[in-house]
Amino acid sequence: MSLKRINVYADADDLAIIKEAARRRGVSEAEIIRQGIHLAAMANRVRDEPPLSHTLTGPGRTASRAEVRDAVADAVRRQNGPGSERESQSGPGPEPVA
Numbered sequence: 532m533s534l535k536r537i538n539v540y541a542d543a544d545d546l547a548i549i550k551e552a553a554r555r556r557g558v559s560e561a562e563i564i565r566q567g568i569h570l571a572a573m574a575n576r577v578r579d580e581p582p583l584s585h586t587l588t589g590p591g592r593t594a595s596r597a598e599v600r601d602a603v604a605d606a607v608r609r610q611n612g613p614g615s616e617r618e619s620q621s622g623p624g625p626e627p628v629a
Contacts, residue, residue, distance in 0.1 A: 539564075 541549075546560075553560045594602070 534565075 548564045549560050553563050556563075
């Protein structure tokens with residue numbers, strides 16, 4: 532990694548926190564500041580595509596309670612197998628709270 536020297540004005544209280552953090556971690560104050568700059572850069576960079584754009588599927592809206600309940604019930608049935616003892620022991624479940 533190539534480093535470039537810069538000058539930055541910082542709040543005295545922030546610098547005191549950085550100094551203490553560097554002492555506790557056994558690293559230089561400059562390393563703490565470099566890590567902070569990197570985190571700020573990553574949080575503010577612009578990407579060509581939104582994260583997870585290739586993995587999201589579905590109708591693009593929040594699922595209703597009934598849809599969530601049905602999806603969970605289907606998953607439980609798939610996991611337990613049809614007609615399993617667990618499935619027959621479980622009732623309809625608690626009534627939803629409005």
